[in-house]
Amino acid sequence: MTEQARTIFIVDDDPSFLRGIERLLRSCGYATRCYESALDFAADHSPDAVGCVLADLRMPEMDGIALQRHLAKSSNPLPIVFLTGAGDIPTSVEAMRGGAEDFLVKTAAKEAIIDAVERALARDEEERRERRRRRALDKDCEKLTPREREVLRYVLKGLRNKQIAHEMAIDERSVKRHRTNLMAKLGVSSVAELVQFAVEAGLSQPE
Structure with missing residues (x-):
C-alpha cells in the first residue's frame, strides 16, 4: 500500500483565519x-493519514484539548500543534x-509556525x-510456539x-532444539541479541 502524502490538517472554527493559515502553508x-470543527476532523480522520494537526484551542462542541485526547486514543495519533488566540498558562x-x-498564539511569526510544523512532521x-518496527517485532513473536x-x-x-530442562520437565536436547528454533524465528544469533530483542519487543521477564 502506498503511503499518503504528508498533509497539514488545519482545524479552526474561524473561517477567515482557517483560509489565511492555509494560504501561508500552501505558499511554503x-x-x-x-x-471548521474538531468533530468534522475527527469524523474524517484516517488511520493512514500522514502529517500533523494544526488546531485552535477554543472551539464549540469539541475543543482543542478534547481533540488532542481523541487523537491520543486513535490508532494514528498525529502530532498536534496548537495555534490559538486565547491561550493561558494552565x-x-x-x-x-x-x-x-x-x-503558539495566532500572532506568532511565520517562521515560528513553520518551525513547529516541521518538528511535528519529523x-x-x-x-x-x-x-x-513494533509491528514487525510483534509479528516475529507470533511465530513462536x-x-x-x-x-x-x-x-x-x-x-x-x-x-531449563529441569524446570520444564523435558530433556536438555529438547531445550536446545526449542532454543535454536526460537532464535532462528526471531532472527538473532546470540543471547545478547535475544535480550535486546526482548527489550525492544517489551517482553517482560517472569518473577
Missing part, C-alpha cells in the same frame, strides 16, 4: 486540508503534558517508523539449558 509548499501546560508539539515520521515462548522466558531469566 505544504499540502493542507481544512476543517491550558498550555495541559496541552504540552498531553503531548502537543507546540503551543515527529510523525519517527513515531510512524517506530510503530512499523508455546514451548518456545516458555524456553525464551527462562533464557531471559538467565537459566542454562540444563536448568
